[in-house]
Amino acid sequence: MTRIRLGDGVGEGSWIFHSRFPRSVNFYDGADLVSVVPPETGAGPHAVVMERLPGGETPRLTVGGGRLEIADRRYSFTAGDVYHSRPVWGVPEASRLAAGIGSLKAFMRRHAPDGSLARWMDGAPRKAMVSAFDRELMVRLIEGKALLLGDDPAAGARLLHGAGRGLTPAGDDFIAGMLHGWRLRESWWGIPRAARIDAVYAECRAAGNPFVATFLREARDGRVFERLEHVVRALLDGSSGAVEIAAARLFAVGATSGADLAAGLVTALENGNKD
Amino acid sequence: MIIKGKIKPGEYFDSVTLMLVGRDLTGLAGVQDAAVIMGTRENLAILEASGLLCAELAAAGETDLLLAVKAADGETAARALDAAERLLAERKGKTADQAAGFSVRSLDGALRAQPGSQLALISVAGRYAAAEAWNALDRGLHVMLFSDNVTLESEIALKRAARDRGLLVMGPDCGTAILNGVPLGFANAVERGAVGIVAAAGTGLQEVSVIVSNAGAGISQALGTGGRDVKEAVGGIMFVEALQALAGDPATAVILLVSKPPHPSVMERVAETCRTISKPVVSIFLGAPPDGAGVFSTHAAATLEEAALVAARIARDGAAAAAEAAGCVRRELDARDATLLAEADPLAAGLAPGRRYLRGLFSGGTFCSEAQVILRGKLSALWSNAPAGDARALDDPLHSRENTLVDLGEDAFTVGRPHPMIDYDLRQRRMADELRDPETAVILLDVVLGFGSHPDPAGELAPLVRDAAGKVCVVCSVTGTDRDPQNRSRVERALTEAGARVMPSNAAASLLAGAVCACRQR
Numbered sequence: 001m002t003r004i005r006l007g008d009g010v011g012e013g014s015w016i017f018h019s020r021f022p023r024s025v026n027f028y029d030g031a032d033l034v035s036v037v038p039p040e041t042g043a044g045p046h047a048v049v050m051e052r053l054p055g056g057e058t059p060r061l062t063v064g065g066g067r068l069e070i071a072d073r074r075y076s077f078t079a080g081d082v083y084h085s086r087p088v089w090g091v092p093e094a095s096r097l098a099a100g101i102g103s104l105k106a107f108m109r110r111h112a113p114d115g116s117l118a119r120w121m122d123g124a125p126r127k128a129m130v131s132a133f134d135r136e137l138m139v140r141l142i143e144g145k146a147l148l149l150g151d152d153p154a155a156g157a158r159l160l161h162g163a164g165r166g167l168t169p170a171g172d173d174f175i176a177g178m179l180h181g182w183r184l185r186e187s188w189w190g191i192p193r194a195a196r197i198d199a200v201y202a203e204c205r206a207a208g209n210p211f212v213a214t215f216l217r218e219a220r221d222g223r224v225f226e227r228l229e230h231v232v233r234a235l236l237d238g239s240s241g242a243v244e245i246a247a248a249r250l251f252a253v254g255a256t257s258g259a260d261l262a263a264g265l266v267t268a269l270e271n272g273n274k275d
Numbered sequence: 276m277i278i279k280g281k282i283k284p285g286e287y288f289d290s291v292t293l294m295l296v297g298r299d300l301t302g303l304a305g306v307q308d309a310a311v312i313m314g315t316r317e318n319l320a321i322l323e324a325s326g327l328l329c330a331e332l333a334a335a336g337e338t339d340l341l342l343a344v345k346a347a348d349g350e351t352a353a354r355a356l357d358a359a360e361r362l363l364a365e366r367k368g369k370t371a372d373q374a375a376g377f378s379v380r381s382l383d384g385a386l387r388a389q390p391g392s393q394l395a396l397i398s399v400a401g402r403y404a405a406a407e408a409w410n411a412l413d414r415g416l417h418v419m420l421f422s423d424n425v426t427l428e429s430e431i432a433l434k435r436a437a438r439d440r441g442l443l444v445m446g447p448d449c450g451t452a453i454l455n456g457v458p459l460g461f462a463n464a465v466e467r468g469a470v471g472i473v474a475a476a477g478t479g480l481q482e483v484s485v486i487v488s489n490a491g492a493g494i495s496q497a498l499g500t501g502g503r504d505v506k507e508a509v510g511g512i513m514f515v516e517a518l519q520a521l522a523g524d525p526a527t528a529v530i531l532l533v534s535k536p537p538h539p540s541v542m543e544r545v546a547e548t549c550r551t552i553s554k555p556v557v558s559i560f561l562g563a564p565p566d567g568a569g570v571f572s573t574h575a576a577a578t579l580e581e582a583a584l585v586a587a588r589i590a591r592d593g594a595a596a597a598a599e600a601a602g603c604v605r606r607e608l609d610a611r612d613a614t615l616l617a618e619a620d621p622l623a624a625g626l627a628p629g630r631r632y633l634r635g636l637f638s639g640g641t642f643c644s645e646a647q648v649i650l651r652g653k654l655s656a657l658w659s660n661a662p663a664g665d666a667r668a669l670d671d672p673l674h675s676r677e678n679t680l681v682d683l684g685e686d687a688f689t690v691g692r693p694h695p696m697i698d699y700d701l702r703q704r705r706m707a708d709e710l711r712d713p714e715t716a717v718i719l720l721d722v723v724l725g726f727g728s729h730p731d732p733a734g735e736l737a738p739l740v741r742d743a744a745g746k747v748c749v750v751c752s753v754t755g756t757d758r759d760p761q762n763r764s765r766v767e768r769a770l771t772e773a774g775a776r777v778m779p780s781n782a783a784a785s786l787l788a789g790a791v792c793a794c795r796q797r
Binding site: 019021038039040051052110111113131132133135136137140158159160161162163164165166167168169170171209241244245248254255256257 | 287288289290293294297301308309310311312313315316317318321322324325326327337338343399400402403673687688700701704708
């Protein structure tokens with residue numbers, strides 16, 4: 001029997017076909033986007049992991065009563081097949097976490113892809129950018145980051161939301177990383193971040209494609225996907241080897257998405273003690 | 276300058292595609308700037324601020340794709356927009372083809388679609404791979420198991436069952452094979468001929484097959500077994516089965532064995548089998564004492580290059596000339612090596628004071644091992660993340676120390692990333708790091724061509740090689756043929772023009788690189 005895994009954000013319902021990419025088939029119900037992905041992509045709150053992506057016509061995805069139906073095929077699943085996207089983290093040990101964050105930053109400096117925020121915010125020379133669009137984008141990203149950390153996070157969100165190429169623009173990846181980081185600070189140390197999170201999310205909710213909308217909503221709710229969960233666990237462990245392996249898998253998400261999300265995560269975890 | 280734009284409603288592409296298409300457009304003659312982006316509110320603002328917004332794009336929505344071009348004239352801009360659409364359509368075509376490939380959803384479906392198939396190539400996540408391999412064996416198919424992370428127990432059980440049924444299981448982690456002239460996985464476009472190869476080393480198989488082919492001979496069959504096959508636990512089940520298959524193959528006149536040193540018990544089984552075979556057998560067990568394999572094989576070589584050239588010569592001159600072939604090849608290689616060593620002194624003399632260490636950055640694990648074997652005793656303080664011979668293990672594979680040979684295909688580098696033979700990013704970054712180190716004297720590279728490998732390795736490496744010129748010596752080998760999609764001669768020419776010393780084999784490159792550093796470390 002073919003085994004599937006699905007995220008705890010999927011719930012019961014029916015989604016209609018939205019799009020197909022080499023590594024995902026996507027379904028949408030007007031609110032949430034559910035993606036069917038192969039095992040190497042890993043689980044997520046709104047992901048269904050299947051050994052093989054369904055081929056041919058896939059007009060609808062339906063989940064209910066412990067069964068998932070897609071392309072006239074039915075799959076059973078149990079509670080054990082559900083990925084829990086809000087793990088219990090425990091309280092971090094400060095020196096380990098600091099070491100873990102240090103390792104992640106070092107990895108970002110060495111391995112963040114060209115064109116990612118992690119690289120630009122590290123002071124990459126502007127002349128290396130071929131396009132005026134890239135140069136202008138960098139200016140806004142740096143300004144947006146400062147605003148997110150300052151007294152007007154909503155203004156930062158307005159600058160960053162939708163900025164960048166691709167389905168999840170770099171600015172949105174960075175915002176998602178920040179939201180995850182703030183949720184972790186709440187969870188670990190009880191530092192209240194809800195007002196800041198709400199202010200930022202309010203600027204992002206009105207626009208964007210379903211991929212971005214789902215991604216940002218997951219971040220607002222503190223729902224992680226498997227590759228991000230592994231990075232957070234590695235940060236808590238503090239071992240540089242664990243961080244590098246987990247970060248490499250995260251950086252493989254999209255072209256720059258994983259690295260941009262990591263940049264936001266580190267920024268949120270490192271900055272904010274003053275609050 | 277004129278700015279033109281186009282909206283593609285509801286089109287989705289990943290950011291890699293958009294970045295690459297945008298970069299291609301900017302490189303077109305007459306195009307000053309270009310952007311291919313999603314039409315978010317913020318992106319429109321950025322387009323405006325960067326001088327790329329035009330009236331055609333004003334009505335764009337969040338889910339639209341935008342093409343914007345700034346060009347010398349309207350005709351150039353229009354051509355660039357057409358080019359962008361063509362490039363995007365090609366990308367979409369690839370996606371559609373991939374999707375169409377999924378229309379066969381099971382092994383039985385594939386067999387119905389292509390009756391008479393004899394082999395299943397399995398490349399799925401490791402935990403599912405064994406089950407698929409069992410399905411294939413149950414249907415009487417040979418198996419090439421590209422997947423890794425298959426348990427040892429599964430591998431043993433699969434191989435025993437295959438042996439009992441007269442089938443082959445190549446792998447797990449078997450990346451290369453050539454069957455009846457068809458390259459599978461990472462393989463090269465080689466000539467067909469009389470040399471049959473059994474290899475427990477993927478890039479080793481590629482190196483010997485291309486050297487055989489480039490030497491004017493050809494390959495009958497090249498069977499991979501996966502590296503774990505020659506360990507004690509698996510017992511060389513498939514290595515021996517493949518050897519016997521080639522012994523019975525009428526198209527194979529010479530058998531070439533390639534592996535890191537097998538476990539002694541496996542070596543004994545291989546020896547027993549070889550003694551029953553009347554065909555000449557040439558072996559290269561990297562790092563093993565040559566006299567061990569010399570007992571049972573016609574010739575036990577010290578390098579992949581030597582093994583391939585001897586096998587090619589026997590294939591050309593016939594089995595009767597086998598004894599002579601080894602001596603001839605050895606003499607030719609000795610003469611070539613003497614020339615290389617003579618080149619080392621002047622190359623070393625041209626380097627700045629303080630530059631003395633070797634940094635080998637390999638995409639092929641077998642090449643990294645072979646380099647260590649060749650440099651054993653020639654360079655002291657040799658470090659590697661995949662130590663073989665006398666090399667010591669690096670504590671941190673991300674940082675070199677003294678003379679370092681790094682296998683960039685090791686798990687620490689490849690988890691979640693494409694293999695370095697496909698994606699040069701990792702090696703480019705590491706090379707840049709090594710160039711910044713004032714103690715680096717020589718950078719040693721393997722460039723592996725063929726199906727599945729990067730389509731333009733010279734384009735990836737040449738800029739860094741040019742940067743290195745005058746600072747360090749870059750030595751590389753190119754594993755490939757002129758029939759490979761990348762074209763060996765073209766790649767060699769581009770790297771040579773950039774300033775690299777391009778050698779005919781990994782062995783020669785390692786020897787020259789080691790000799791230059793030895794001069795610097797005297």
